[in-house]
Amino acid sequence: MSSTSPLREPSQPSESYESVYRRSIEDPERFWLEAAAAIDWTEPPTRALDDAGAPIYRWFPGARLNTAVNCLDRHVAAGHGERTAIIYDSAVLGTVEHISYADLTDRVARFAGALVSLGVGRGDRVVIYLPMTPEAHVAMLACARIGAVHSVVFGGFAARELAARIDDAKPTVIVTSSGGIEPNRRVEYLPAVAEAVALAQHRVGAVVAKQREGFETRLEDVRASVRDGVPAGVGNEARNETGNVAEAGTRWVDWDEAVAEAEPAAPVDVAATDPLYILYTSGTTGSPKGVVRDHGGHAVALAWTMANIYDVGPGQTMFTASDVGWVVGHSYIVYAPLLVGATTVLYEGKPVGTPDAGAFWRVAAQHGVRSLFTAPTALRAIRKVDPEGDLAREHDLSALQTLFAAGERLDPETQGWIGDLLGVPIVDNWWQTETGWPIGANPVGLEALPVKTGSCTRPTPGYAVEILDGSGQPVEPGVEGNICLRLPLPPGTLTTLWGNDQRFIDSYLSAFEGYYATGDSGLVDEEGYLFVMGRTDDVINVAGHRLSTGALEQALAAHPAVAECAVIGLADPLKGQRASGYVVLKSGVEVEGAAGLEELLAELRATVRTSVGAVADFKQVAVVDALPKTRSGKILRKTMRQMADGEEYVVPSTIEDRSVLDALAPTLRTGP
Incomplete structure (x- = not known):
């Protein structure tokens, strides 16, 4: 393998976010060729982008490499074979194993x-x-x-x-x-x-x-x-x-x-353009939809994010509390940390129950974790059991610099709670299985931007984010619409769907010509901050007023008794749709009898009315024991809505616990 420039150390910003973002959009070929210097190539790229097959693009045509060598062999060759590559922490077995780069390289070979x-x-x-x-x-x-x-x-x-x-x-x-x-x-x-x-x-x-x-x-x-x-x-x-x-x-x-x-x-x-992996999107029904990631673009993009977004470099420890079966696990448990010579924590356990809601804090303290990446659902589960954060205070978290959250919208209430508890920046980064790395994030390794609660901060360099209305026209700042990415997508994103280029085009590239449609709704404010409100089918129309269920959930979550919540839009013969809310209470919250319950429900309705306004016409809300979720932490809002409206539905294969949905079914069918 040919050698290249040394890996960039984290926390060494050389230019501002604004400058980097502008360069990535105005001259993406030069930008990504420079980023490619962090990777070892057997045949280095001489050009970045092949647009001959547009709207399907290829990155680094003609270049050659080996991803595993970039993750392993090159670090051993550089004299870092004894550095820890993986800390396997099995909370369910009570064992910890440190695997060096040299040992892992041998096992892989x-x-x-x-x-x-x-x-x-x-x-x-x-x-x-x-x-x-x-x-x-x-x-x-x-x-x-x-x-x-x-x-x-x-x-x-x-x-x-x-x-x-x-x-x-x-x-x-x-x-x-x-x-x-x-x-x-x-x-x-x-x-x-x-x-x-x-x-x-x-x-x-x-x-x-x-x-x-x-x-x-x-x-x-x-x-x-x-x-x-x-x-x-x-x-x-x-x-x-x-x-x-x-x-x-x-x-x-x-x-x-x-x-x-x-x-x-x-x-x-x-x-570089050969496929590295296929990953099927969660919730797939019918014919599976396999996202394809390539070798070259994947390696370049992930190495760039480790330095510029996650602020983790050689010898430092990253704990991504996900699963290797999901895209977050692919990117930030397996590949990205090893690409830059860092240590990755492989955690076999749960956020609560192995043995308690302090599990993540124990892992972070024990292994000197610099960057912790988890899902908002996990944070809400921890908060539900340990609302005062007493278990976190039992551990020395001085090594922890940043907590990142993705996979489900990070509601402001949870963001504020965990930020106050840990005293470190809380970065809501938004992305998809299809993109493989964040579309929007606070690039703390490049420049820590001011935080706006409820926003995933600014678009990540490489992503030309635009908000379009239903006819494909850009909207004014602050106006909600369809979040779209102007083509070409940056390296490391999906190159196609396995075995079906036309399905890739039909699924993602046909709704708005020249754009990738994310399927999410949101807005960009006057300062360029991106707010993701939810899937476009989570936008409801109440008497002609378009309302984001994300905004309604944000209001409900602000109530001190609420641990987590979901709002869905139900069919209404008069108003088209009506909002229906379902809340899970924090552990220790006592509701005394029917009168106490009605008082709480009245407070919840008032909270939404105060935050969103009377236009929401928010009347239906129920307290439930749990919300149905996928194993990656996404609430099954679509399935809930279909059940409530009496439509035919298919329970996604990714559901975490079918019994939760079964228990909720009577409430959904009769209404709160």
Whole structure:
């Protein structure tokens, strides 16, 4: 690999945000060619953008590199092999493991060799279905090392959902584990994988399984099912013609045995425009929608964000409390920290319950975390259990410089609470699975901008953000509309949808010519601050007045008794739609009898009226025990609305707990 300029240390701003943003928009080719100097290339880029296929663009055409080498080998070669790459902190097992860059490089090379021995080569797909254990990093980076394309599916997805992704990606190999461990249960993976392999039309060559102690189904059980029957827990619909579940043509391989027998694989040179991974968007129904990320643009963009947004560099520690199955995990648990030689915390646990609501603070203190990245939902869960923040005060958080939040809108009430508690900047950064890195954020590594509560601050350099009305015309500052990104999108964003360029164009690029439609509604104020109010289908029309459910939720969340809330728009024969609110109370809040409940509901209605105005006509609100969410923390507002309106609905495969939705169903159907 050719050497380039050294990695940029964080907290070394050389120019203002305004200057950097202007350069990125006015001369993106030069801007991103300069940023590309942070990456090691076997064939450096001579130009940044290929627009021959517009509206589909390619970054760094003609350049070549290896992503795994950029994450691992180059740091070892530079003499940093003993630096910690991963801190695996399993709160559910009570264990902590420090994995050095040298050790991780060796593990990746050996597992890459095992994949090669199973017939995986450049361009082949590998589906990864793993819990939050080091094997996830190893498997993803091993694919990158040999030029294979990985598709991580969130561990615990139902067999039918996994089968749909197998049929779409057509993998040569599936990589899995005995299962995932949660505070009060163990989720068996092997039966689900066996069932998915049998359900899928595509025939998988091999399944590699890492065995963990304490699970009912062992690899031997699945192997035996090929000959004798069905392993425990596998549904009858997946039986093949012989009555077996595990497909006879699929080899079932033990991870440790495969690695022991394999020769370490050398890195494979790939084109910058080659696909690195496929990631299916959460909530997919019908045919899966696989976002494709490339090697070159991905590496350049993520390395840039670590220095300029997250302010983390070589030897410093980042704790991203997400899951490798989501885009946040791909970008900021696995790739970005390793690209810049930092330490990444791989946390197997929950924000509450492992063992309490102080879990994140314990991890941050114990490992000297500089940057903590989590979802607003997690913060609200912590606040609900520990509203005074007593558990945070038990830990030394002096190393923590910034807390970042993304995945769901960060309401001002939660932002203020966590900011007061921690005494560090709270950065609401907004992005999507499709973009892979923030569209809007406070670039604290470049220049810490003044905070505006409720805003994700300014558009990130590289993103030409515009607010358009329904006819595609720009609106005035302060007016809400469709948040769109002028093409071309910057490096590191999706290049297409797997196997379907036309679907990519139809889904994202056709609503407004020359723009990527984010599907979100919001505004940019007079000072250029971006406010994201919610999905465009979360904008409701009450008697001709367009209201953002995000604004209504913001008002409800300001009430001191509310831990979290959701507002949906229901069909109304007179006014078109009416707003209906659902709130979860903080732990310790007492409501005495029917009179106390009605008093609280009256206060909530008044809060919205005071904040939003009488135009909201906000009358319906109910107190509920919990809100239905996806595993990535997004509230299922659309499903709630469909249930309340009596429409047909499909419960997303990404739902965290179906029982929460079932418990809420009577309230939704009868109204608050």
